[in-house]
Amino acid sequence: MLVAENLVKTFPGVRALDGATLTLQPGTVHALLGENGAGKSTLVKLLTGVYRPDGGRITLDGGELHLGGPLDAQRAGIGVVHQERNLIPAFSVAENIVLHHLPGRAGWLDRARMRAEARRCLDLLEVDLDPDTPVARLSVAQGQLVEIAKALSLDNKVLLLDEPTASLTGDEADRLYTVVRRLRDSGHAVVLVSHKLEEVFAVADTVTVLRDGRSVAEAEPLAGFTQGQIVDLMVGRAFASIELAERTVGEQAPPALRLDGVSTALGHRDVSLAVRPGEILGLYGLVGAGRSELAKAVLGLERITAGTVEVHGEPARIRNVGEALRRHRIGYVTEDRKDEGLFLEQPVTRNIAVTVWRRLARAGLVPDRRERALAETYVERLGIRVSSPRQLAGQLSGGNQQKVSLAKWLAADCDILIVDEPTVGIDVRTKAAFHELIAGLAAQGLALLLISSDLPEVVVLADRIAVMSDLRVVGELDNDHDYPRMSQQIIRLVHAETHVEGRVSAA
Amino acid sequence: MTLSATDRVTRRGRHLWRTPEFTLGVIVATGFLALAFATGGNLLSAGTLEAFFRFLAVPIVIGLSQMVVLAVGQMNLSVGALTGFCAMAAAWLMIEAGFPAPVAVPAALLLGLVAGLINGALVVLTRINGFIVTLATMTIIQGLRYGVNGPDTYQGYSEGLRAFGRASILGLPAVFLVAIAVAVAVALFFSRTVTGRQLLASGGSPFAARLSGISNDRSVIIAHGLSGLLAGVAAVITVSASGSVNATIGDDLLLPSFAAPIIGGVALTGGMVSVAGTVLAAFLVRLVDVMQAQFGINPRWVDLIIGAVVLGAVLLGTIRQRVRERST
Numbered sequence: 001m002l003v004a005e006n007l008v009k010t011f012p013g014v015r016a017l018d019g020a021t022l023t024l025q026p027g028t029v030h031a032l033l034g035e036n037g038a039g040k041s042t043l044v045k046l047l048t049g050v051y052r053p054d055g056g057r058i059t060l061d062g063g064e065l066h067l068g069g070p071l072d073a074q075r076a077g078i079g080v081v082h083q084e085r086n087l088i089p090a091f092s093v094a095e096n097i098v099l100h101h102l103p104g105r106a107g108w109l110d111r112a113r114m115r116a117e118a119r120r121c122l123d124l125l126e127v128d129l130d131p132d133t134p135v136a137r138l139s140v141a142q143g144q145l146v147e148i149a150k151a152l153s154l155d156n157k158v159l160l161l162d163e164p165t166a167s168l169t170g171d172e173a174d175r176l177y178t179v180v181r182r183l184r185d186s187g188h189a190v191v192l193v194s195h196k197l198e199e200v201f202a203v204a205d206t207v208t209v210l211r212d213g214r215s216v217a218e219a220e221p222l223a224g225f226t227q228g229q230i231v232d233l234m235v236g237r238a239f240a241s242i243e244l245a246e247r248t249v250g251e252q253a254p255p256a257l258r259l260d261g262v263s264t265a266l267g268h269r270d271v272s273l274a275v276r277p278g279e280i281l282g283l284y285g286l287v288g289a290g291r292s293e294l295a296k297a298v299l300g301l302e303r304i305t306a307g308t309v310e311v312h313g314e315p316a317r318i319r320n321v322g323e324a325l326r327r328h329r330i331g332y333v334t335e336d337r338k339d340e341g342l343f344l345e346q347p348v349t350r351n352i353a354v355t356v357w358r359r360l361a362r363a364g365l366v367p368d369r370r371e372r373a374l375a376e377t378y379v380e381r382l383g384i385r386v387s388s389p390r391q392l393a394g395q396l397s398g399g400n401q402q403k404v405s406l407a408k409w410l411a412a413d414c415d416i417l418i419v420d421e422p423t424v425g426i427d428v429r430t431k432a433a434f435h436e437l438i439a440g441l442a443a444q445g446l447a448l449l450l451i452s453s454d455l456p457e458v459v460v461l462a463d464r465i466a467v468m469s470d471l472r473v474v475g476e477l478d479n480d481h482d483y484p485r486m487s488q489q490i491i492r493l494v495h496a497e498t499h500v501e502g503r504v505s506a507a
Numbered sequence: 508m509t510l511s512a513t514d515r516v517t518r519r520g521r522h523l524w525r526t527p528e529f530t531l532g533v534i535v536a537t538g539f540l541a542l543a544f545a546t547g548g549n550l551l552s553a554g555t556l557e558a559f560f561r562f563l564a565v566p567i568v569i570g571l572s573q574m575v576v577l578a579v580g581q582m583n584l585s586v587g588a589l590t591g592f593c594a595m596a597a598a599w600l601m602i603e604a605g606f607p608a609p610v611a612v613p614a615a616l617l618l619g620l621v622a623g624l625i626n627g628a629l630v631v632l633t634r635i636n637g638f639i640v641t642l643a644t645m646t647i648i649q650g651l652r653y654g655v656n657g658p659d660t661y662q663g664y665s666e667g668l669r670a671f672g673r674a675s676i677l678g679l680p681a682v683f684l685v686a687i688a689v690a691v692a693v694a695l696f697f698s699r700t701v702t703g704r705q706l707l708a709s710g711g712s713p714f715a716a717r718l719s720g721i722s723n724d725r726s727v728i729i730a731h732g733l734s735g736l737l738a739g740v741a742a743v744i745t746v747s748a749s750g751s752v753n754a755t756i757g758d759d760l761l762l763p764s765f766a767a768p769i770i771g772g773v774a775l776t777g778g779m780v781s782v783a784g785t786v787l788a789a790f791l792v793r794l795v796d797v798m799q800a801q802f803g804i805n806p807r808w809v810d811l812i813i814g815a816v817v818l819g820a821v822l823l824g825t826i827r828q829r830v831r832e833r834s835t
Binding site for chain 1: 701707712
């Protein structure tokens with residue numbers, strides 16, 4: 001039995017954990033829930049030796065654990081799949097899975113045994129992947145499965161899964177949870193951190209809810225709660241339904257952005273889309289459908305081989321992001337905020353002002369004062385929680401980082417905004433705030449292309465919904481915001497295509 | 508959300524003495540005083556002190572020359588060879604071609620700039636690692652440097668330039684003041700200009716920079732160009748301060764060029780610079796040099812000490828990083 005008692009962890013300016021307690025019984029799936037910033041990831045990192053606690057203690061079967069590093073946690077039998085990917089792209093699937101304990105014979109790598117062990121772990125997950133494929137050639141979802149296989153390879157008694165299904169399709173997630181149940185039945189203790197409450201209720205036995213670094217529910221049977229009660233516990237108040245700004249779509253105006261028969265070097269075929277000022281066009285599809293890549297092609301980062309792109313009715317040939325930004329005022333809020341959206345080592349001020357330094361500059365010099373004033377405007381407007389605008393972006397929570405990533409495009413006065421998976425890994429309340437924000441931007445007359453794999457999000461926000469599958473737009477629907485009907489139609493579109501064409505293997 | 512003025516002041520104040528630059532400053536000051544004491548005050552005599560600062564000018568500028576490429580996550584192995592080549596070219600212009608110093612000096616700077624831009628263009632066009640590209644251009648430039656005048660020495664060029672090299676303003680050598688002025692300009696470049704910030708953005712996160720409309724290729728070329736220009740400045744300082752130049756100029760500059768920024772706390776991964784740290788570290792390296800001269804230590808030991816200090820500084824930086832990661 002793994003017990004974490006009264007754990008405290010303080011970072012500069014933030015008390016991330018303030019007496020969190022977690023009791024983990026063998027043979028259970030234990031859900032660890034809470035809003036972003038509630039301390040879930042911090043708790044996971046304390047349990048896996050990434051951080052050391054400032055207070056409290058961790059015991060395993062009665063003996064106190066002092067985890068000085070991830071290796072200590074592994075030795076204690078605690079395995080983890082972190083939210084971030086931890087694979088070596090150039091190594092094969094098999095090498096990645098058994099990386100912690102590469103089998104050797106007299107100092108030489110025993111490739112046969114390595115492959116067999118990797119195969120065993122993949123079979124546990126019922127994943128059909130060639131162990132010799134380099135990880136670099138896998139899709140995000142496949143990489144995630146390899147990570148889980150890697151955590152299983154250590155034969156751990158305790159397994160921590162931090163948002164394991166964030167990038168998986170429904171089928172893949174189901175398969176993963178089958179494995180999780182099997183692990184539970186064989187006496188493992190599994191901690192599941194997830195924002196997807198449906199999944200949590202389907203698979204978990206017990207639940208701990210964190211709020212503001214404290215446990216507000218401790219190892220209670222999940223069956224005693226409804227989803228609504230859990231959400232109430234997480235946010236500490238009844239969850240108000242969001243109110244979206246009223247807006248009118250300029251029917252007469254030419255589309256702000258129009259793609260006509262666009263094909264790309266990546267294999268997009270004959271993609272046609274249009275989004276008007278004040279309109280939100282949802283672009284729904286499964287992971288790997290080619291939505292982000294299409295956005296990058298519009299920005300000139302991928303080559304367009306056929307078709308035309310029009311901005312405000314004028315044909316546009318966009319060669320790079322600089323042109324997209326300055327000449328056509330198109331912004332792109334990336335889905336990968338840590339790598340592509342932010343300069344983690346730089347202050348919030350610079351992260352927001354990066355697109356407009358030229359505008360702020362006086363005789364080539366950027367005055368700190370102007371930069372700070374600009375940043376403060378957006379910190380206020382978007383409700384970004386910072387201890388100071390000079391705080392480094394890397395120190396903010398995920399939701400606040402996402403707001404900073406969005407702020408730089410607003411600062412740049414974009415009138416066409418491509419927003420890519422804006423609420424991935426963001427908690428319920430911040431998510432609602434984001435939805436209000438996005439609707440508000442459309443109400444101000446911005447044209448928004450909303451790329452999302454979150455069906456409720458698309459149905460709530462979009463005016464029209466285009467569905468992409470295998471690098472093509474397979475259908476477009478007018479959205480009447482009737483969730484059951486819309487979601488059925490969308491899912492039917494996705495799957496119709498899948499069944500007719502068969503899925504192209506991503507490997 | 509917004510801090511009151513007093514908050515900000517205490518914040519700044521608390522941060523100042525916690526910065527690596529402050530620590531380095533204390534080490535340098537202590538070392539300087541200790542050395543002055545150990546030499547019985549000899550270090551503080553007018554002549555010695557002036558020489559100390561005169562020969563600090565090149566290490567500062569060459570350290571900055573390396574720092575600007577480190578800022579974008581690149582390296583420039585050709586800085587030393589380029590300094591030597593620019594120095595020889597300047598001397599050739601004055602002695603063999605008969606141009607006056609006001610022509611030779613800008614020409615040497617221009618030569619450095621162009622060579623640096625070529626380095627940058629090669630890195631961008633070939634997509635070969637900057638380390639390899641500048642290793643190759645270093646060898647080429649070494650050949651060119653020798654080609655100017657073979658093994659022979661140039662001396663007796665422009666009296667005015669040499670007078671400038673010997674001149675002092677308020678007890679500080681003019682060339683040292685030039686180096687400090689250059690350092691201030693570089694600091695201003697990175698903290699205030701649009702281009703300087705773009706360089707840091709490219710170095711810190713090339714993906715995010717690209718998606719923010721910043722051209723990473725442009726950043727790399729500019730950084731290399733600037734690095735070459737600063738090598739040109741180091742060449743001009745060398746020509747004016749030393750009175751004679753030959754094909755060995757620059758041979759002993761590669762290690763110091765890395766030593767200054769690395770000891771000064773500049774990240775090898777790019778995205779972060781410290782001009783103050785680089786200048787202070789050059790000062791520290793100079794102290795080791797003087798110590799060697801004062802106590803007649805075998806010069807080989809100096810390389811060993813500096814090498815060890817560089818290694819220690821990198822180690823310290825890594826530890827600092829780890830401590831910070833643990834606490835954030």
